[in-house]
Amino acid sequence: MEDTFKLVVPCLLGVEGLVGDELRHMDAQNVEPQNGRVLFDGDAAMLARANLCSRYGERVLVQLGSFRALSFEELFQGVKALPWERWIGKNDAFPVKGSSLNSKLASVPDCQSIIKKAIVERLKQKYHVNWFEETGALYQVQFLLMKDVVSIMIDTSGAGLHKRGYRANATDAPIKETLAAAMAYLSRVRSDGVVVDPFCGSGTILIESALYAMNIAPGLRRHFAAERWEGMGPEIWQREKERAQDLVRRDTGFTCYGYDIDGAAISLTLENAKKAGVISCLRAEKRDITAFRPAGERGNVICNPPYGERLLDLKEAEDIYRTMGTVFAPKQKWSYTIISPDETFEDCYGRKADRRRKLYNGMIKCQIYMYYKS
Structure with a gap:
């Protein structure tokens, strides 16, 4: 080789x-x-x-x-x-x-x-x-x-890199792990920060935010095709795994909170967080979006709200966007990062985003709407 x-x-x-x-x-x-x-x-x-x-x-x-x-x-x-x-x-x-x-x-x-x-x-x-x-x-x-x-x-990978090994089960229409990680990066998640997902589903955004905040390599809990290759002996992989382990930050003070109206989603979030090794920093409970309030000095709200293609009811999705526009009140040191394929999102939400970015969730063209000005 x-x-x-x-x-x-x-x-x-x-x-x-x-x-x-x-x-x-x-x-x-x-x-x-x-x-x-x-x-x-x-x-x-x-x-x-x-x-x-x-x-x-x-x-x-x-x-x-x-x-x-x-x-x-x-x-x-x-x-x-x-x-x-x-x-x-x-x-x-x-x-x-x-x-x-x-x-x-x-x-x-x-x-x-x-x-x-x-x-x-x-x-x-x-x-x-x-x-x-x-x-x-x-x-x-x-x-x-x-x-x-x-x-x-x-x-060299085998299964796609988005398969981290923690999400054996998922709720309907989950966000891809690689995209959730990108949203955490774009939201400037801090190692000592707080992340909230009020539509947490199977917990992907919360888990990827925690892995990012604590600098945990996403591939540490899985195997790769090239591990069996001649010239790619186990000592190479072991050395790189040890290097990645040395870079993990466990004492960051990072915390994340997940909410969902589906109790099964909450159970799934906790189960997946345990598999991912981040359960110690994650809290999850059943709660409706109408109950959301930005509590604490600073935080990042990152979410993938239900939308028409997932709910099969566009009006219901637009009602959720309007509620988000009300409860996601501008607040100093708080930011809101929302992904949606709906071109009318900002109209329903009630405010133009401070920044927008085009990304794809699988084959669906989406916009990431970022609100951070108070």
Whole structure:
């Protein structure tokens, strides 16, 4: 395996800058944010570190190469020329998946087949075998065809990085963990601060805020595909896990409060917080939004309120927005960060946001509305 290689972190549209900043903070080299992804250079230790510590990225990929392909023959030869034997052993599994956008080679199944065949032909020559059992470690090959340029990658993460390991169960229409973490960052959550979510659901925003405030690496409680790879031995992962553990701040004084009208959601929030290791700083109870009051000297309200696509009743959603506009009273040292896909949110809420930011919750285009002026 090479000492250093090109790595890629795909991410939700709108958080590329956050991913770039956190990678630089991890000491990644040549960080280059692009549309929906961030490229950087790193070694095996950086590969492990990015998997363990990235709050906003969706997964970590090794980029083997990039080239132009207008025909299946060009695709085949371009893939075959890549150094697959540096990564994939003769017993390892290497399934192929990917996507094609605005490219002449538009058939994804055909591209999958050609890429698989090219890898097999390369490895046949290198290992002098005619058949690959693929019973070993998983090397998930991914390709992206964009405007006739092919990027060929191997996924190091396995399950997406948003799967932190604490949310086995979730309420309807949960917010993605990576997006919740981004909201905590954008809200400038303090290590000694207070975060309140009056629509806490399964507790994702509260838990991600706590992990952020205490600097707990989000990947510490899960495993990654590359842990089984040759050249990515357990000592590398152990070293990076110990590094991440050393950076945890347990004595911060951070507290978060979750409220929801659904008692089952409260139970789920507490259960997930326990799995995430942040139960000591989290309180949750059944309470309606009408009872909310900004108590204390300072705090951040961060929430993903029910909206039309989730409730199937737009009027009910708009009524909730109006109530929020009333109970989320401007108060010095208090801020309110709200995500919604509803273009009429500010009209119902009753005030224009002090700042807005466009982000995606899955495939749903949303706005984050930030209120912090008293």
